[in-house]
Amino acid sequence: MRPQRFKTRITELFGIRHPIVAGGLMWLADASYVAAVVNAGGMGFITAKTFPEEGRFEAELDKAAKLTGGKPFGVNLYMSNRPEQNKDLPAQLEVALAKGVRHFETAGLPPTEFVERIKEAGGVVFHKVATVKHAISAVSKLPIDAVAVVGAECGGHPGLNLIGSIVQIPLAVQRLDVPVLVGGGIGTGSQIAAALAMGADAVLLGTRFLVATEIWSHHLIKQRVVDAQETDTALVLASLRNTFRGIDNATTRAIADLEKQGVTAFDAYRPYVMGTLQKEAYTVGDPEKGILSMGQACVFADKIEPVEAIMDRLVDEAVAASGRLGGLMAADAESAAAE
Numbered sequence: 001m002r003p004q005r006f007k008t009r010i011t012e013l014f015g016i017r018h019p020i021v022a023g024g025l026m027w028l029a030d031a032s033y034v035a036a037v038v039n040a041g042g043m044g045f046i047t048a049k050t051f052p053e054e055g056r057f058e059a060e061l062d063k064a065a066k067l068t069g070g071k072p073f074g075v076n077l078y079m080s081n082r083p084e085q086n087k088d089l090p091a092q093l094e095v096a097l098a099k100g101v102r103h104f105e106t107a108g109l110p111p112t113e114f115v116e117r118i119k120e121a122g123g124v125v126f127h128k129v130a131t132v133k134h135a136i137s138a139v140s141k142l143p144i145d146a147v148a149v150v151g152a153e154c155g156g157h158p159g160l161n162l163i164g165s166i167v168q169i170p171l172a173v174q175r176l177d178v179p180v181l182v183g184g185g186i187g188t189g190s191q192i193a194a195a196l197a198m199g200a201d202a203v204l205l206g207t208r209f210l211v212a213t214e215i216w217s218h219h220l221i222k223q224r225v226v227d228a229q230e231t232d233t234a235l236v237l238a239s240l241r242n243t244f245r246g247i248d249n250a251t252t253r254a255i256a257d258l259e260k261q262g263v264t265a266f267d268a269y270r271p272y273v274m275g276t277l278q279k280e281a282y283t284v285g286d287p288e289k290g291i292l293s294m295g296q297a298c299v300f301a302d303k304i305e306p307v308e309a310i311m312d313r314l315v316d317e318a319v320a321a322s323g324r325l326g327g328l329m330a331a332d333a334e335s336a337a338a339e
């Protein structure tokens, strides 16, 4: 693990070495993955929704506590706009708090009650959104510690406005006073240095880690990510106001056909969007099955290797990029800056 090279409001708030945070990954962010991120100096979040079976979530938290040797790790609570999908979340939050988890990533609908409960229990929570407008609204309504803003390039839910990270990062920093995590398309250390230079407090990654050894998915899925170019993702379901970015595959093409025909009934899409299809795809290694979230940073995920190796590369590249920027400063500019 690399020594600490960057100190920000988020490294301080989370008590982590690097300003690199791994967001929740449905089906994939389990104890092994999250512990690997924590042990490599970042912060990770076990995706509560992945473990609906009685006792399974609890067991996953116990496993993470063991693997991290007591270091803090987090839990992701994603609030769907389909209420039946959120029914386990209140009990899972209580289980997490009882087990001593104090770091939370929330996403989806504004989680007012969850945030209040987390703060009452002394926890740290950030809410993830896809536009600065939503971030401002979340900060004004929720007692959150920080906010994460993800740009159009991200895997999963890029929102409806599709604002790219190059615009969104400085805008978020300009308009928000709380610590800001930024994500969407980040897969190299030079982007991390750029995000920090733009004023961000940390980066939030998903896609770059899909090729980590500790992720349990079948190696054929990881190989698909390794092979993917930046042009190999597809955006679907904008017509249902629930845009997803995932692997461009047979499923996203079938969905795109329905959207082109103007079909709006959710039932027509159900056979393609069922979450269980993703789990099956990850298990058997079929990258054509289901909407498999993946962002444009897939192009930077160039080999299957442990989380720590990925993190070390990111930190080394970020340091090199910062050095390059320092080295580019003209002597006049340097002395002017010193005055």
Ligand SMILES: Cc1cc2nc3c(=O)[nH]c(=O)nc-3n(C[C@H](O)[C@H](O)[C@H](O)COP(=O)(O)O)c2cc1C
Pocket: 022, 023, 024, 025, 026, 027, 028, 047, 076, 077, 078, 106, 107, 108, 128, 150, 153, 154, 155, 156, 157, 183, 184, 185, 186, 204, 205, 206, 207, 208, 210, 292, 293, 294, 295, 296, 297
């Ligand atoms: C496979 C995959 C699954 C994801 N599942 C979730 C999820 O369940 N909950 C959530 O809040 N975000 C989820 N995300 C979003 C990530 O936490 C993160 O915000 C996003 O990946 C950052 O952008 P990037 O993909 O460009 O790195 C997922 C992303 C991917 C790639």
